[in-house]
Amino acid sequence: MNRKLVAVLAGAATLVSAAAFAMTKEEEDAAWKKEPAYGRVINVGYNGGLCLGTFGIADIKGFYAEEGLKVKITRMTKDVDAIGTGKVDVVGGHIAKFIIPTVNGVRMKFTTGIHTGCKSLYVLAKGDIKNTKDLVGKTVAVPNGIGDSDQNIAMRFFSRDGISPFRDIKWKVVEAGVSIMAMQNGEIEAALLEDQFARRFLDDGTLRIVRSLTYDDDFKKEACCVHAVNLDFYNENPITVKKLTRAHEKASQWILDNIDESVRLLLDHKYVTGNFDLVQSIQKTLDYGISDQATEETLRLIIRDYQSFGILDPRLDPDKILKKIWDPVLQHD
Template identity: 25%
Template structure:
């Protein structure tokens, strides 16, 4: 009896220990379910990220599946977003998709999941210039924020349409990189003939120097239904936590819909939280000018068209399997609608489903 009693006590102790360990393991697993989301300050069109952070949309979507959000800032002069992704410090984020297309081809482990907003890139000449459109850019010097920047990728695609060479074998324009703050000065001083810039730098330069706009991706026929900024997730997050990838995508889609409906409130939130400096009226005006209607289907169409044309231009390698590249670089996540709209009267979100060809169907 004593032996049986001891064995029984040992069994109870073992089962208790096992149950405790399972609880600890579950608790540990739960603690590991943290999605690290990149953000940066000073960027007006990053309003959806700022809104999702400060209004709790990331936390709300992740909490619903028992997960948490952490925020990782990209600091100017520090590690780039691509470097932070490659080193495993970021799981998800948002930015100019075209800027990362070559990096993805070279192994940057991310995939895009939704288009977030259209526009924000503009091209200017001095008021006394004889340049009036992209057709007039053959032989010109063009100042840009970086040689892999989306302003370069978009303009090369536009120039190809106009029959102007942008390939290594036939290059009829020259791109020169400047710090964003120096672009307007470079144009005003005649160091370049044209500049490509993103808002708010673009519009500030226009107003300060009376520049003339020759191309605006927010209204140009080629780009008006194409997204400049899109949501991405890392391959690691897709493999290990697809539910978290879906949650942050839904949150950013909702935040984007909010900015579309409430641009002034979004601008105010950015200023009050020291995320973007500037005048409220000016910032709100620019946000209202941009199209923040999110769409996964149009986001993918944007990526598809750009990838094919950039391969034709030689920016993406001729040897790249473009079908595989597109399929791996743009993912449709389970549980993510095509987009959302926001009703400011009722303060509610509505899912938008079904593939979109353009924004006229809304």
């Protein structure tokens, strides 16, 4: 049975006392009413794009309301700062972006995975680059900056193929919108891009994928993004955090069951932009059924890789890192 459906059923059923953290529905409601967040509007951060469409669907379809939650979807761009300082209570984002600041002290906790896929490494379709080994000594564009998710994702691609992301690759910040021209004029040889942005260039024969979170067997089952809550909010409001996570899981399952309708709603409510066919085609590549177990395995792999790169302190205990950043709260039910 799909993990998202399991979470929905677990949330709807009466909780039993067999589990250490379990309580009856009445006990949960009583505990919830004592939390600081009870009855107040909860700020859900949203930085745009299809990748975080679950938050929009949870609001539009009333899944937050079903959990008794009042939410405000807050548009923002600096998600790490917003969640770490408590400007928003909950947010979603790339593991590749969130994990390092969280380990280094930004106050957030991951409570579930969101989906797989979404970014790939692209080169000119008619160029000489056929695989990652052809990029040794070449320049790769990372649109969102050095040390951010694009570079961190691409580093794992190269490392997996036996290529040093430090000695063998040159990095350059080039905006996605001009990266195609930069490849064509020889300024760069490849770019890490969102699949939604790159799809039309892929379809018209301009670009080709050489490595992918979405399509490659060794990455396509990994969680791309995580559902994260502010750490103080997490500590003070455990029932509210479960309710937020449960609403998110209901939205994930609903998307899996209603791909076309989810795209229409997200477009109609301006959570995403683009034409229907394009957004639909990308939506179908994202697996919203990613399990907590698979998300945890992804986190372990990324921790291992980042420690080998030196961008996470290799002296730290990986199990302690995981415990610091990750709590799949619905697994306590």
